[in-house]
Amino acid sequence: MFKKGVSIKTAIIISIVIIMIAALFAGCSSDKKQNAQTNAKPETNGKREVTVKVGAAAVPHAEILNFIKPKLKQEGINLEVVVLDDEGQLNPALQTKQIDANYFQHVPYLNSVAKEKGYDFVVAAKVHVEPIGFYSQKIKSKDELKEGAKIAIPNNPSNEYRSLALLQANGLIKLKEGIANYSATPRDIAENPKNLKFVEVEAAQLTRALPDVDGAVINTNFVLEAKIDPKTALFREDANSPYANDLVVRKGDETRPEIKKIAEYLTSPDVKKFLGDKYGVAVVPAF
Template sequence: MRRYSLLLFAVFISVLLSGCGASGENEKKEITLGATVPYSDMLEKGVKPYLEKKGYKVEVKEFNDYVQPNISLKSGSLDANLFQHKVYMDAFGKENNMKLASVITVPTAPIGIYSKKYKTLDEIKPGSTVTLANDPTNLSRGLTVLRDNGLIEIDNSANPLKVSEKDVTKNPKNLKFQPVEAAQTPRTLDSVDLAAVNGNFALSSGLDLKDALVKDKLPEEIINRIVVLENDKNSKLAKDLKAAVESEEFRKVIERNFGEFHKPDWMSK
């Protein structure tokens, strides 16, 4: 009887262990990654090939707004996305009751000041109109670029990530600020003097990042990152995504196709 009991116990342990092994082997291999332009290209050229060598079947889905990529992540139609920085990720998660996690930061297109009327900042005439993105983070970034280049001054006590027109303390050229949807900023260049344009929208509209009069300097919390749901941050996919971005193949893609992008600290070492 004792021998029979030991045999049953051994069979139970064997089945349990084989079950654990099966779950590890059955990690999801058909995945969908979401991104805005040009990060969809970054995924296609720099991440997808690496993952496919690892046995994944990868689809890259392109979005044209900053809301649906996270909503799709929550619904399960995306496994990871690439379009947002930490400040946006944290704010979106809080407002939409989502727990999001950063996998790794990637080279990020800077906000630039563009103009069809002026070739240098010195040419800017008093009373010129500047369009800026109307969402808090990118509005702050646009104003900060103007400040860093001596066009305005900002209250030192203002939250650097939430600066608005109300925080402008000096405006010697009497610039007129016109906030619009971030995606619309490139289209305003035909009707205004200057526009602070996010790099991704600049590229998608045909602007060359090299043509920006000046660009912003990005702190780490404003660097874009691959994002997953909090529950998936230690998954096999998250680890493989991180390895893909850290690979030499990814670095070559960046050097070849995204040379004007601001690199995160870890990539500059």
């Protein structure tokens, strides 16, 4: 094995050195393998975890998403709920792929902005209805509305029509025939027996405007955020409202397995019970 002339002692020393070098390389290889395992994304139930960002309104949408978050975690989906101060930025954020989906809007609203902005979005799940309601700090019944009473309504096209349709359903006004695309303004009122005066206000500001008007038609999510009891509405939409709040994604993403799983959990019996227990009449399941 060793060249002639090499002493047994020298041979033993060389052998020991070779063994030590081999052990050192083996240790480095083991450390690299361990570090690779440490830096790898965690797996749940044998599946590599996938992060999905969903933009949402603060109440109740983000609360509902956070309710299903632990269940999705078990499925290998890390749900990241993104709440923006301006809900109007949730569609642009989806368009520019800052988020994977959003959950804050109904189809009439989406349709009212999609054509103008060029959005190519689809609904992945219909989740809940927030029945819009009429609130007042000055009267206890719609019959107490006086001639020329001042009424605040949302100023975005779809919710403006929705508010006027609610007032029509309660006999306070009558809209022109043939209004299409869920779009109407006070100019489309054909009959106004009490000569009601309408103030168009940014939807998120309606609760603040309430003390200055005789009544206001307000979306339930803003009522909840303002800590107003939704049961105090003088009248509201029923559960048959076409204004279901939806999980919305870019066209084609509705088939992504993680999006389908989020949609499945959002329309589960557990969520239905959660809505009833937490929100009562304010948030009604649409599934």
